[in-house]
Amino acid sequence: MSTRYAALLRGINVGGHRKVPMAELRTLLGELKYDGVATYLQSGNAVFSSASGDEDSLAAELEQALADRFGFPVDCLVRTGGYLEALAGACPFPAAELQGKQLHVTFFDQPVEAGRFAPVDAAAFAPEEFRLGDRALYLYAPDGLGRSKLAEVLARPALNRGLVATARNWNTVVRLVEMTRD
Structure with missing residues (x-):
């Protein structure tokens, strides 16, 4: 199969x-x-x-x-x-209410412990937010990724040392879910 x-x-x-x-x-x-x-x-x-x-x-x-x-x-x-379907279903943000450019997923090659991102003062970046998922990080950036200060911090090499990571916007995630359905 x-x-x-x-x-x-x-x-x-x-x-x-x-x-x-x-x-x-x-x-x-x-x-x-x-x-x-x-x-x-x-x-x-x-x-x-x-x-x-x-x-x-x-x-x-x-x-x-x-x-x-x-x-x-x-x-x-x-x-x-x-x-991908489970990842989309587990999104901690109201994806259906957001524009695709406001929501991003960073995929990691391995599980990531929450402690890795403990040095990030998330409250300092409000209303931007992030949450960890299964080998992924969800990022809500209301003004888009290009203007996101939180995205800049989360992408720092010190936080991602030893990981392979690549990000996709929500529109791409949804499309990949559709394309991979059996």
């Missing part, structure tokens, strides 16, 4: 650097023998089906294939459609 996955590529196609054209990404995923391949936007979102492997082994396989093809490393997080 085949499982539907989303691949989240980190740091590609930003400012003309580390270019991974989506057509080439789709071709690469097909060459890896994945089925039902599709991409979303230019920022490194792909969905596919695979009957073998797990999130970590599929991510490692994709990272190696990207490095071989494009000549630079690309961190990848692979998540099942079921995980």
Whole structure:
């Protein structure tokens, strides 16, 4: 039986650097023998089906294939459609009442303890807020990510040391849920 996955590529196609054209990404995923391949936007979102492997082994396989093809490393997080659906359902903010640009999810490669973010004085950034989820951080930024002071603090290397992290806005999360439904 085949499982539907989303691949989240980190740091590609930003400012003309580390270019991974989506057509080439789709071709690469097909060459890896994945089925039902599709991409979303230019920022490194792909969905596919695979009957073998797990999130970590599929991510490692994709990272190696990207490095071989494009000549630079690309961190990848692979998540099942079921995980994405549960993540969306567990959102601690009223997503249906917000614009997609106001809500973001940072995906992590591993579970994150709340103590990691204890140094952040969350009250100082109100009305912005964040909450931790399953290998994810939800961020409510009413003025958008580009103007978020809290997002700047949460992205500091000291807070994220040892983690692979990549963020997506809520519109992208919802679309990936839809694309990975069996």
